Amino acid sequence: MIARDTGAAHTLRDMRERLVVIGGDAAGMSAASQARRRKGPDELEVVAFERGRRTSYSACGIPYWIAGDATGPDKLIARTPEKHRARDIDVRLGTEVVEIDRDRGRVRTRDVLGAEEWTGYDQLVIATGAVPKRPPIPGIDSDGVYGVQILDDGEDIIEALDRRPLRDAVVVGGGYIGVEMAEALLRHGLRVTLVERSEQPMATLDPDMGRLVREAMECLGITVVTGAPVREVLTGADGRVRAVATDVGEYPADVVVLGLGVSPNTGLARDAGLPIGAHGGLLTDRAMRVRGEEAIWAGGDCVEVLNLVSGGMQHIPLGTHANKQGRVIGTNIGGGYATFPGVVGTAVSKVCDLEIARTGLKESQARAAGLQYVTAVIESTSRAGYYPGAAPMTVKAIAERRTGRLLGLQIVGREGAGKRVDIGAVALTAGMTVEQMTALDLGYAPPFSPVWDPVLVAARKVDDKVRADGNGA
Amino acid sequence: MIARDTGAAHTLRDMRERLVVIGGDAAGMSAASQARRRKGPDELEVVAFERGRRTSYSACGIPYWIAGDATGPDKLIARTPEKHRARDIDVRLGTEVVEIDRDRGRVRTRDVLGAEEWTGYDQLVIATGAVPKRPPIPGIDSDGVYGVQILDDGEDIIEALDRRPLRDAVVVGGGYIGVEMAEALLRHGLRVTLVERSEQPMATLDPDMGRLVREAMECLGITVVTGAPVREVLTGADGRVRAVATDVGEYPADVVVLGLGVSPNTGLARDAGLPIGAHGGLLTDRAMRVRGEEAIWAGGDCVEVLNLVSGGMQHIPLGTHANKQGRVIGTNIGGGYATFPGVVGTAVSKVCDLEIARTGLKESQARAAGLQYVTAVIESTSRAGYYPGAAPMTVKAIAERRTGRLLGLQIVGREGAGKRVDIGAVALTAGMTVEQMTALDLGYAPPFSPVWDPVLVAARKVDDKVRADGNGA
Structure with missing residues (x-):
């Protein structure tokens, strides 16, 4: 298919600067909003492409929504596409950016019907987020196995819990999401087993502190199995999940939730030849400009951040960083000056x-x-x-x-x-x-x-x- | 009366160094404890004089105890005299220091029976605390008027509340203690009026923020009267308090609680010619040594502290500062090195x-x-x-x-x-x-x-x- 070409950002008809944002969640829409706050529609055109159907939501809230602590998904949406549009941000849902053409300053998009189009940019923000890690474990894509990444995941899990009485849940991965999901499932009355490959859950803590978390979870009635890499997700005759097999044992499961972390979603940036770090994230300067680029910025779960304590780079997908970085980008595009110096890993x-x-x-x-x-x-x-x-x-x-x-x-x-x-x-x-x-x-x-x-x-x-x-x- | 003289600290019999502490509350006993931790009884003798009958208690806890949130007074005592004595700290209760003789390195004490004695020191810690402000208001010493300074005050107030049904309470002063006491009395079922001379309660906040406190207190049912300096505490025929008269009106009171703040208790230090600041507190260096002195230290509510933001000195009576300062003193006396750089007014x-x-x-x-x-x-x-x-x-x-x-x-x-x-x-x-x-x-x-x-x-x-x-x- 040949993409329709709407030309470069500057046409005879329209001499405004055009900001193109790839990704309609925290970083992308914070950048868009902040740039819009500083430059009106007569100065700056803002176009945001989002392949999903929602903008600006709190993925961090999903476990709490499932637990029943937050009514969702509406409440988890900080700002709907309509609200962004009311502020003259042209949000295009169901539209994926499939190529960045740096030479000509344009992106190629594809909508849900497969129609492609080129859109020129003067400033480009890459906020493509992260993708859940899915190790090549047999059965990991079976019915009854869920991620906790986008709001649709939350709806799927809630629907599964409502549809029929479930008895056993296995949560794979003992990080933040895993631990929060273990509680959420427990509160739905399920018997919950958390399996974790390392020595303790919460591997962001030292083992001695992680042990306290483990003990508390066990007191709550959660079975915590550590040193247990998953070998296989076992299914029944109906194709649905029935158990999780690990190196140390097999655990019955009517539902499996994966909390295995995420990786930066940077295929598009990589294809465009932009600099990617050792952890797979885009590399930027303190102003959140992609290293070596004049007009391309990046923020959120697709970038690496400087750890101010170690001096090393890290990938820390967290909504609060995404929001800050987006605001920094929008401030800079809008003619101000702001920096995101780094994180301390809180x-x-x-x-x-x-x-x-x-x-x-x-x-x-x-x-x-x-x-x-x-x-x-x-x-x-x-x-x-x-x-x-x-x-x-x-x-x-x-x-x-x-x-x-x-x-x-x-x-x-x-x-x-x-x-x-x-x-x-x-x-x-x-x-x-x-x-x-x-x-x-x-x-x-x-x-x-x-x-x-x-x-x-x-x-x-x-x-x-x-x-x-x-x-x- | 001629004081019995036990001589200088060093006698032929006892070549140990002697630390004398004046005041058995947070600063004094923290200093004593920390010095003791670092130097054993064979090296250092520690004598602490306390004019009251208790040591190391939390005056900050009194309003909560009266409110019923903390059982007291035992719970408010961090460490009893017996526990200090068990660690070889010679606590002398009911013993007031009435003179510091810097030339001869000794203090004169007076016990409850009036007997006086000289005690020599090698190191002296002044931790004499603060005294409640009692402006010369007619009737301020009447029956039914209480301070909130020492544990006995708490007992007196609780006894008054238990003895007979009381209906109206007036709290004079809208600072921390006043506001906390207003709540405590409210929870005893009294009608509470808080009278404050300035524009808003919580004068440590700006008026716009203090207004929020006022509104919240009024929502709770506390009558807040501001711009109302107290003129007189009115008493009935029985000599007991019956009302508080201010510049803006008269308020019925079966009980009056004074929260007018405290002043450094530095008469003793002043008489000894030690340096006193503009706010009435002792002046020290960062090691908490009294300025210009080799062997005299001071900490707690009797000292002034450097405000690290303004660069000026302040008097901020607060248990947390007293504890830190006492620990710094004890560390230094014990042969270590520590400083209390100042406060930021939290x-x-x-x-x-x-x-x-x-x-x-x-x-x-x-x-x-x-x-x-x-x-x-x-x-x-x-x-x-x-x-x-x-x-x-x-x-x-x-x-x-x-x-x-x-x-x-x-x-x-x-x-x-x-x-x-x-x-x-x-x-x-x-x-x-x-x-x-x-x-x-x-x-x-x-x-x-x-x-x-x-x-x-x-x-x-x-x-x-x-x-x-x-x-x-």
Whole structure:
């Protein structure tokens, strides 16, 4: 098929600048919105191509929607295509970009009927997101196996749960999505087994902290099987899933949910010869301009980000980064100036009332970055011990040997535990030492904290080790 | 009476160093404990004089105890005299230090029976705390008027509430203690009027944020009267309080609680010729050594602290500072090295489910420090909008004109609002600009935060103003 060519962005008829956005979710639509805020329709034309049928939704909300905590999918949509259109953003749903022609500054699109068209751009934003990892496991595409990536996945799972009484669920992968989905399925009355190939669930934590998550999940009645790579998804005569076979055993399953993580969706960018990093993501500068390009920008789950603590690149698909990066892109396209300097690797989640948070480097990451470190683990409470609702909390702090620079913080606890990780996130961004942290003037009152905030207790304890280590060396 | 003289610290019999601590609460006993941890009884003798009958208690917990949220007073005591004694700290209760003799390195004490004694010291820690402000208002010492300073005050108030049915309470002063006490009395079924001389309660906030607190208190059924300095506490024929008369009206009162703040208790230090600042507190260096002294240290509510944002000295009586300062003193006396660099003015409180927090400078403080600034106020929620329990939150950010340095943050909201102030506290300590803050990698997941944390939304908005202002100047 020969694509119809609408020509370059500038025609005699229309001398406006044209911004083309590929991908209608967080990064792409934040960029579009911010550019529009700064430049009106008489200056800038904004066209956004989205291959699906929705824009600007919260994929992070899917497990909570399935759990029944959020009514969805409408509530998970921050801004509908109609609302974007009302702001003069030309959203084209069901339209996939299949080629980027950098030489002529245009993209080739294909709609649901297969019709192709070329659209010229002056500025291009690549926000193609990520695709779920699907290892070549026999049976992984069987009926009854679901991902948790787009809103349709959520609808499919809810429909499956509603359609007939199900008894057993297996969640494959013990990361954030896996843990959240285990809770969601538990709350639907299913018997839930979580299988994880590594030593503990929540591999973004060190194993000693991951063990606390495992214990809490087991207390909730979730069977947690670790060191268990999946060999095969077994199906019955009806072709539907019936069990999951792993290296350590076989687990019955009426439904299987995959939480195996995602990879940057960068085939299109790769084909166009744009720079891709070791983790498969697009490489950009701090302004979120694709490296070496003048007019091509990228953000969201399709890019790699700089870890400000390790100095290395990482792929961290997270809505909050996508939103920030999109806003930076839109600000820059709109004639302002903004940067996304990088991340410190903060993440927070919960399973029932257990809150799980981390920021910076865990031990294995510190080692990989060639850093020497000391660690401390402390137990404290979320409020003054005598105040009702004071809940236990375990905090692990990691500091660089000799310098005492904070390298990482991990928290597992109950209400009030998770967001304390922000203290570490800001301290890491500022490059603080744990000694400096011990003097931090954090909010104190009995309903909010013990007189020494648990994070400070951890900083104190690891600072003692830095000092002892310095004396001994 | 002539004091018995036990001589200097060093006698032929005992060549150990002697640490004398004046005041057995947070700062003093933290110093004693930390020094003891680092030096055993064979090296260091530790004597702590406390004029009351308790040690190491949480005065901050008194309003919550009265409210019924904390069983007290035992629970409010972090460490009893017996426990200190078990660690070889010689706690002498009911013993007041009445003179410091710097020339001979000794203190004169007086016990409850009036017996006096000299005790020599090698190191002296002054942790004499604060005394409640009692302006010369007629009737302020009447029966039925209570302070909220020591645990005995709490017992007195609870006894008064239990003894007979009371109907009306007046709380004088709308600061943290006043607001917390208003709630406590409300929960005892009293009709509560809070009278405050300034424009709004919570004068540590700007008036626009204080208004939110006022409105919330009024919703709870508390009568809030502002611009109302107290003229007189009126009593009945029985000598008991019956009403409080202010400039704007008279309010019936069966019980009056004073929350008028405290002043550093530094008469003893002043008499000894030690340096006292403009706010009445002892002046120390960063190691918490009294300025110009070799062997005299001070910490807690009796000292002034450096505000790291304004560069000025302040008196901020708060248990968390007292604990940190005491630990710094004990570390230094014990042969280590530690500093208390200063504060950023963080405070957090709550009235029922309304959380109130502030850090840094409010507008009037920024003006007083000679700083030019811009402000922004935003409304957001504690969690993703679609997640159950997402509660409204108002955040105000203040940034320096031209530089964009964060100067202050104020938060009023419901659950999950208050401790977010820690983000601002760490950013202020690090001297971050609001532009830097907009890129902070804070913990995000729907149960914990909208995709843009409310603090970041405030930083973003005030950053826009910094930029607009820079362009316009």
